Amino acid sequence: MAGHFQSQLSEHPTSLAAAILTDDNRVIVIVIAVVALAALFVAQLLVRQVLAAGEGTDSMKEIAAAVQEGANAYLARQLRTLGVFAVVVFFLLMLLPADNWSQRAGRSLFFLVGALFSAATGYIGMRLAVRSNVRVAAAAREATPAEGEPEKDLTAVSHKAMKIAFRTGGVVGMFTVGLGLLGASCVVLVYAADAPKVLEGFGLGAALIAMFMRVGGGIFTKAADVGADLVGKVEQGIPEDDPRNAATIADNVGDNVGDCAGMAADLFESYAVTLVAALILGKAAFGDFGLAFPLIVPAIGVITAMIGIFAVAPRRADRSGMSAINRGFFISAVISLALVAVASFVYLPSSYAELDGVTDQAILTHSGDPRVLALLAVAIGIVLAALIQQLTGYFTETTRRPVRDIGKSSLTGPATVVLAGVAIGLESAVYTALLIGLAVYGAFLLGGTSIMLALFAVALAGTGLLTTVGVIVAMDTFGPVSDNAQGIAEMSGDVEGAGAQVLTDLDAVGNTTKAITKGIAIATAVLAASALFGSYRDAIATSVADVGAKAGELTLSLDISQPNNLVGLIFGAAVVFLFSGLAINAVSRSAGSVVYEVRRQFREHPGIMDYTEKPEYGRVVDICTKDALRELATPGLLAVLTPIAVGFSLGVGALGSFLAGAIGTGTLMAVFLANSGGAWDNAKKLVEDGHHGGKGSEAHAATVIGDTVGDPFKDTAGPAINPLLKVMNLVALLIAPAVVQFSYGADASAGVRALVAVLALVVIISAVYVSKRRSVTVDGGGEGGRGGSGGGNEKSPDSVAAS
Template identity: 70%
Template sequence: MSEGSLAASELPLTGSNLSYVIVAAVIALVALGFAFALVRAVLATGKGTQKMQEIAGAVQEGATAYLFRQFKTLGVFVIIAVILLFLLPVNEGGLSVKIGRSAFFVVGALFSAFIGGAGMALATRANLRVAAAANTGQGSRERAMQIAFRTGGVVGFLTVGLGLLGAAIVVLIYKGDAPTVLEGFGFGAALLAMFMRVGGGIFTKAADVGADLVGKVEQGIPEDDPRNAATIADNVGDNVGDCAGMAADLFESYAVTLVAALILGKAAFGEYGLVFPLIVPTIGVLTAIIGVFITRLRASDRNGLTAINRAFFISAGISAVLSAVAAWLYLPKNWSDLLGDSWRTALGLAPTDNLRLSPPVVAIIAVIIGIVLAAIIQALTGYFTEVDRRPVQDIGKSSLTGPATVVLAGISIGYESAVYSALVIGAGVYGAFLLGGGSTVLSLFAIAMAGTGLLTTVGVIVAMDTFGPISDNAQGIAEMSGEIDEDGARVLTDLDAVGNTTKAITKGIAIATAVLAATALFGSYTDTVGTALTKAKVTESLDQILNVSNPRNLVGLLFGAAVVFFFSGLAINAVSRSAGAVVFEVRRQFRDFPGIMNGTQRPEYGRVVDICTRDAQRELITPGLLAVLAPIAVGFGLGIGALASYLAGAIGAGTLMAVFLANSGGAWDNAKKMIEDGKFGGKGSDAHAATVIGDTVGDPFKDTAGPAINPLLKVMNLVSLLIAPAVVMWSVGSDKNTPLRILVAVLALLIIVVAVTINKRKPMSVASEEDIAAATNGGATPGDGSANTSEDAEAAKV
């Protein structure tokens, strides 16, 4: 039946389709059950020595305190967003839909927070157990890796389980109005994820950069040496950034892609379009379970990455086959059976137009495009960031000529990889678009289904990502405790190197999901605008309104690209400021407590944790306000066409910027690991110092600014989607109100200007008068445990 012949709220959900949605909800609960079972299995493993437990306990305490403080800060944003969301008009549905949208905004935010928090809580307990397992003799490599990966599996199961459960419940309750309600669900998830990504990224990289600059470069001590006051904060940061932040990021990608697929699916496939986008993620839940449990390290495997890649590609293949079978069995074979006799009208085709591909074939190819895209991005990212590949090897060789060439080589590799990744993602998007055969609605739905197909692998992807910080923390606990043998240390070093690569790979895949989700949301935006224009009885065509040759729209495109650069700059600058404060604090402790270096005095770890926590909460406000308010300023100020161009500019610039930042940072990190493993002089050499500097530049690239662009794109798309009816109504509709529209735009712009002005007035480096005096007058040289030379004094005065 044609969707156009029924109001959204009247769109039926018949017996068999109702059963499919219920099955999807049940399987989502099964995923949550598996998560609970894996939690018990992980916590039942050995916890190591008393000293290892004390170190892990300090990391747990710091991570938990940070996350609770962050949630208190974000609670204010959630309350304001709920009120504003309720006040915004909707194209379809009445008061119940507006209430549902606001209520499920809170649900999405809570789910995002819970996944991030639960993943971090388990990761801070699993890291200790991985370190203990690595110290158990023969078979320790296999046991340590299994604990780390299955901990990541818990987070993966929570992601797919809660995402699918939330979407299924909304469809069951609201039926045809479900896409509108799910806008709130996706927005809540995306908003929390963005703040957690930015805040966690600032915390982790401020601690990491500060620890490396003073510990490795100035004092010449190992990365996780307990004499470094920033080590606990560094390990805390791995969890609040990579575990909590990344888990929330991938959850919101999952939720937002489902939102776009259901909005476009209702228009393209009618009733079937409300169900099929749930069937594919349901298959993804099953393959996630398979993928996690088949990830086993064989004796013949060169390293853990071999086992992880094998499991990923097997689960991706299973997803492709099962999705194809489901599409063929579920969807009608003819367009008339799917949408009724008026199917051409429903798809925006001419009366004589025909589609060469049947509905199941369109769906099958779209889903497979997404799965193949994930596999290609994994291979491509791995090439640019793995230790034994030429790009990282080249950066390692460049360290022989100093830090400047290391930085240049990393930037070059980042730029090059961004081009290839953008071409691959663009090919995937365009390939899905071609499936529409001239129907824009169908083409956009195919893109959304490609994103859904990619996310059938998200359970394994999240496990891969969480594996990284757990391995990193395990090595840190082992090194700080000093209670692990040489073989155990080698196992943890190998796992850490694999974790660096898996983190880079999952960031690449997360970027691909962000682009597909943002593109699909862009299609949802145009669909929403078209409905609003029809409702407002506007005669001008949508194509005319969105024409980029209009100077107003071109300005919007430039603004969209500029916001990506500005957002990235704010995030990196925040890390720079906070890292400066950490550097001064660690130097102060080395200077004021001379017994630290010989082990007779204990560093004040809590001071650095407090600095990072304070700065992360303070610094995330401005980027967050920019992401939410910039689309409002452009939309109400320049109009609906300029806002569409703004989103296009942001997606284009964001794709390239995110890949560049992630891959250059990952390559620098593994080049440092390669030197530490003995290449080109090993630890303590000039080459090592050069790669440490490259890594400190790359840290905020790959773990703060780069990953934060993913939720940024989706937040801006969702804000635009939510305000589109109001922008149309106040600019060209029957309720046209130019003064009110301009007032909203000016107010949004004014808030951004005030926030940026306050941000720019903060000093580049936070230091006390005593620190500056010590750097100016005391001036000891690097390596003697006190403040640095007069060059630091100049930096402190900035």
């Protein structure tokens, strides 16, 4: 490894050389920005369509208002908390090295823009979801006409309800792709050659906010869900969304702040970070073309997402709602591939020698056609999305064998349900990881002898996956909207018979779509992280050249046989386990507080069961809110500070190994958690539909236990791993020049490195220690148990309580 970085530099000595944005490319990027604005316009049209639907009875409106109030209050408090954190990071980014002041200021500024866009995407998703859920319930209510009214076509009613729910998701999808593409386009237009450095800040802002919203929303929703199920279903024997359960409003609020706001922000940051990686590597590999082509591909995805969303129109011949959703997804994917082929052969030159702005001889003399490389790489990403969609559906749909096997295991008790779910999750993780790994390697092989082209091909595969994101976000939001609609219907008591069955069927489809979108989000995260890893490698090579360091230094080499690098690899894998454990433990503690509070209300207010007294919904909402916000700090500090601690203590070589360990372990862990949870959830739905004894049976109680175990798996820890991987990669990318500078540059200082590493380690240990010291309190449901006080200045859902 003596010539490790010299060989890298000889291959692309000016991989980050200045490139200008030509007039033609500027026009193209402006057109792309217009396409992004068009996506936002289409979102507004969809909003009008959704809000034009009826809201149902007064009782349904009251319940919906309570959910809206709780969701708005939580998200407002969360965003205020995150605002302080964002300001601190803004100033810290100003201290990190950059080529010039413009890069440094732009990086910090667009960090705030990325954070704002990520938060806006989550907020908009939640805002519309809490207004459309009651409309879906009202549409389903038409299946059970009042006395004297003619019978309605059940299929037509189901299709209407489904269309409202999916169009709601379409709004979130359009905002996700619109804001992501608009932000990246603006950076390229304003900063041109400096765009890759500035985009690092944009991606970090999106990823950090998404991780916090994912973790906080996931803790809120699953604490309420687990608490509601354990006391309501298991102990009291009442339905899931019975209005007598004090946790029902919090459960419905959680669906929105966790699944809608959290997942929308998660997929937005996946979109933004993938673009960041593609543009960084594109500039090095394709020169001027590389600053525009990575934007052309997702711009095509915006157009095809519009087509795909409107193509989700259920037909009478469809076996289930998934048939219509699959049709929309595959129509979008096929059209995307065709348009990318046209764009590749129209825009890109026919040989690498014709690439403007590239001085790397390994690329310029590379045989082959860059148009073919671009098309095949994008095709790999699109095909990967389709395969994961099918694979995840197999392991989580109620009609497939894995979920039916879990349902059968409920006949022998909760232990076998848990074991069966864990086994299915572990098995599915292997197949998904193999698919993702083969996709990454297939894209990598397209680069031939040029490592930079190979890495850019991996990034292009990620942009190919982005072409499906608009439809994917719509699929994801469809799930919680359907879930909330069923909750509102059950709590109001105004939707019965055929209407209730319509909502049950939609909820089961929603569980599957949520699992599918989690699988694709994981694939996007891995492709983005792999491409960022390539950007990290390039950043090290450039920094080493700048300071004139010796390539043989142990802390620079990426040779995994070195003990320091092997230790870094183990640490990266360990962080994923610790992060997942902290998230699940946070849900466990908060859910315990909810259980005690709901039990207390049943015990002290016996009139709740005969409807003579009304539960205090606001207390549970307050408990979940405070617990979720309190638990945000530790996972966030872990994601930001562990790369700093490893980099400044063990060197950039070990930090690279750290990232590799995190990516590998995170891929398997995220899929395992997501698919286990999704399978358990649908196994419960299977039993509730009448299989193996139906509701109220011992088999039902067993599947409820499995579902409560799976709740923090699939909706808290699993999805939060996606932004974790990208946050750590972006932090490593940002600090790599500083680590090299303080190790080998003119400012080299072992004392400074040791001080930074020790400080980071102390903060991490302290945060984990404080988190572990928290326990479930039993004096009325936790810290918020007495009157919902302490941070409950916002209006409580009690003020609009459901009857």
